[in-house]
Amino acid sequence: MIVLIIVEERREDSRRRLQRTIAELEEQKRILKTQLQQRIHKWSENFKQPNFIRTRDKISFTVGVANACFSPLIGMKKKKSFFL
Numbered sequence: 911m912i913v914l915i916i917v918e919e920r921r922e923d924s925r926r927r928l929q930r931t932i933a934e935l936e937e938q939k940r941i942l943k944t945q946l947q948q949r950i951h952k953w954s955e956n957f958k959q960p961n962f963i964r965t966r967d968k969i970s971f972t973v974g975v976a977n978a979c980f981s982p983l984i985g986m987k988k989k990k991s992f993f994l
Contacts, residue, residue: 956962
């Protein structure tokens with residue numbers, strides 16, 4: 911009889927811990943969702959500003975120029991080793 915009472919108490923304790931864990935996970939989920947929404951809003955506001963567009967255009971231009979300059983060099987190196 912005592913063993914049955916102990917098992918029931920442990921079972922009840924496990925249920926309480928599970929409910930507490932579920933509640934904590936739901937709270938963390940709510941916090942993360944709020945943070946994500948705030949970051950998306952901040953990025954969308956920054957994206958609309960002229961400074962951000964200029965910076966983005968500068969980065970894409972730089973990457974494009976680097977690609978145009980280095981692609982032929984890589985192609986020539988492969989081409990030379992092919993003929994040797």
